[in-house]
Amino acid sequence: MDSLIAASARALAAGDALGALKRVALRDDPPALALRGIAMAQLGEHPRARELLRRAARAFGAHEELARARCVVAEAEVAMAMRDLGGTPRALAAAAATLEAHDDLANARQARLIAARRLLLLGRLAEAAAALALLDGQALSPPLAAVAELTAAELAMRSLRVGP
Template sequence: RRAARGFGPKEAVARARCVVAEAEIALVSRDLGWPAKALDAARATLEKHGDRLNAAHAGHLKVRRLLLIGRLNEAEDVLAGLDPMPLPPASRAAHELAVAGIAMRRLKTKPARRALEWARHAARRAGIAGLIAEVDSAFLALDTPAARLIAGGEQRPLLLEEVEALLASSALVIDSFRYAARKQETMVSLATRPVLFALARTLAEAWPGDVSRAKLIAEAFGGRHADESHRARLRVEIGRLRAELRGLADIGATSQGFALLPRQAGEVMVLARPIEERHAAVLAFLADGESWASSALALALGTGQRSVQRALEQLGEAGKVQFFGHGRARRWMTPPVAGFTTTLLLPSPLPNG
């Protein structure tokens, strides 16, 4: 920043390059609050003066930031304006990594693999060890379990391409990543209805069997001992869930409780997070191995910074995360969760809670 101020008004290109360098440092350090408009202005200056290589680099930095905070549509728009053909190998690899990142978050694994093959070829031509390692890490994400499938009383890990196939199938899926019930193109969001989602998931895990009223009350309301008020509330919430799912499934009463009855023929499955944890979304971002500020996590998660700080404090007390630095310089990190990918399936923005 001081270097940029050292250049006069006639040295616009040099100042713009300093802004791009500052943005890259901020991105690597997960300081997502840096002014994006400054990077846009620097990119425009570089393009105006014919420095297309650094202008493209600025564009790729913007795409990477947008990916981190889950703005896929904006990232795609920026990427569409960048021509990868004239780029040198290192920049071409960065471009293809961005293409793959968007495709993976869109659950389009075949385009993601194609982009990563291009990225690997370009990275090897560039001969940059760090870039080659980044491509290898992206490939690993495709071949590492990204979720769990719960069905028929059993569960197993799912690769990203298996998640893609599941969501394209005729199954009714209770999606614990997006807090929704979905069947192919139809999705009913329950992100703001945690009680209804808890009921839907409990019923789905028991399908084709039923679930007792006592268990439903315990899962949805946290009540250990069901009384008449709990049972009355359960009837109300089941009615609300039945109304929400009317296009996908019905809920039938049984002698013991309730059962989920999908419309038409088809199975019922639960798409669950790799690890069930109250603050799983926070851990998922920290699992990339980088150090994060609480403000950056709040921006990426689409929630309040104080909520993120409370989550980090609780995770720290449990020994699941650690921090260094003080005040605004404090950063949080955790080792990657072995055997699982990180943020690929996280929705944007994430619901609170």
């Protein structure tokens, strides 16, 4: 990883999307495309972010399956933000399996949580509950734990039966 990519990744982790974008804006190598996509997503430019993440996933070679899987998860998160639920869940499930196989558990758990949220938004409550149950007992980062709890709360709300 070169110094500009590393600096851009640190800027993104610190919440400085513009600073990250400034460092890789003119680059078209796969890591730069992925970082640009994430930065654009943080800035709310979801269609452009999605395009950049797709380009990055395609540009990573066959020997870089972990990087491709991370791009798929990032693209799925952008799709959730855009409320585009039309995609197939197979790519996300495959990405989660790849991430788990490479011991990238944080991103694998995020992929599983995105899948559960997608099922919930599609109204497939039983499947969403099963997907969410797979995350129970796993160590989630505080942001992912918060999203998991909000997803569980929405699932409980949608499961209520109110009537005579």
